[in-house]
Amino acid sequence: MQIKNAKFIISVSDSGKLPCYDKPEIAIAGKSNVGKSSFINFICNNSKLARTSSEPGRTRLLNYFEINGGEFYIVDMPGYGYARVSKEEKAGWGALAEGYLKNSKELKCVVLLVDIRHDPNPDDRLLLNFMHASNIPFAVVATKGDKLSRQQSFNRRAEIAACLNIGRDDVLTVSSLKKTGLEEILNLFQTRVHLDVGE
Numbered sequence: 001m002q003i004k005n006a007k008f009i010i011s012v013s014d015s016g017k018l019p020c021y022d023k024p025e026i027a028i029a030g031k032s033n034v035g036k037s038s039f040i041n042f043i044c045n046n047s048k049l050a051r052t053s054s055e056p057g058r059t060r061l062l063n064y065f066e067i068n069g070g071e072f073y074i075v076d077m078p079g080y081g082y083a084r085v086s087k088e089e090k091a092g093w094g095a096l097a098e099g100y101l102k103n104s105k106e107l108k109c110v111v112l113l114v115d116i117r118h119d120p121n122p123d124d125r126l127l128l129n130f131m132h133a134s135n136i137p138f139a140v141v142a143t144k145g146d147k148l149s150r151q152q153s154f155n156r157r158a159e160i161a162a163c164l165n166i167g168r169d170d171v172l173t174v175s176s177l178k179k180t181g182l183e184e185i186l187n188l189f190q191t192r193v194h195l196d197v198g199e
Contacts (some may be wrong), residue, residue, distance in 0.1 A: 001190040004068050011061040015099020019064065024072040024193035025106045029097070030113030031077035031123055035143040035176060039113060040065065040076060042176035043185050050076060051167035062100055072108075072193045075100070101136060108138045109192035111185075116142035116156050116173060120163045127166055139172065139188055140164060146175035155185050 010019060028036050033099070037050035049065065063076040077097050101107070110131055114120050120128075131138045142160060145153055153173055161168040174181030 001186045003044050003186070006046055006049055006065050006067050006074070008049065009064040009066050012100075013061050013096065015062075015096050015103055017101055018062075018100060020074060020105060021066075021070065023070055023106060024108045025075050025104055026072065026108060026189060026192060027075045027100070027104075027110045028078050028113065029077045029110050029127060030079060030143075031121060033190070034113045034115050036076055036079060036113055038176040039141070039143060039174065040074060042174070042179065043182060044074075072189075073106075075104075075107075080127075098130070101130070101134065107136065108194075109139060109188070111188075112138055112140050113143050114140060114160060115120060115144070116144055116153060116160070117147055120160060125164065136197050137192065139192075140166060140170060140173045141174055141181075142186065143174055143176070143179060146178040153189040 012018060013168040030036050036106060037052040040050040041052065044065070044067070050063070060078050062078070065074040065076070070088050071111060077100065080094065080097070080136050101110070110127075112127060114124060128138065128140075129198065130136075140160070142153075142157060148156060157173060158168045172181060172184050174185060
């Protein structure tokens with residue numbers, strides 16, 4: 001599978017008004033500053049597609065990106081766990097994310113991003129438990145793989161997997177900076193959106 005083109009379509013602030021394009025959706029989730037925007041830009045080979053920022057907590061809406069002219073959609077979810085916002089704003093982000101996960105009719109997979117250097121936090125585990133309970137398919141991707149050696153990365157995958165009660169091989173590793181891990185991600189997308197091989 002290849003991502004040949006991608007474009008931003010819409011931002012949504014109300015989970016009761018989700019667009020429905022009748023095409024598969026893959027959601028990207030993770031705590032603030034885990035690298036969601038960089039991840040999306042990397043896999044879509046477009047450095048200007050999703051806005052990146054050194055300030056955590058910038059993604060506060062559901063952002064929809066059309067892939068390959070509408071073959072499927074990537075949905076960038078609000079980052080969570082950012083301390084410098086009010087409890088009311090955090091609650092709003094949480095309600096938006098939960099509403100999307102419960103109400104999207106086309107959601108095929110949630111890609112949970114974690115920083116390979118750190119153990120998943122309680123919010124990560126809470127989201128994973130929610131997806132388990134809701135029978136939502138998910139994948140775990142460790143970002144910033146360029147920060148560690150190959151052996152360190154191997155060990156950290158095992159530690160992250162243990163924290164989340166999944167297998168080490170269920171944790172994929174990427175580096176947006178070094179451009180590594182793309183094939184594994186596209187293979188994952190291929191499987192989840194059920195596109196024909198070679199499309």
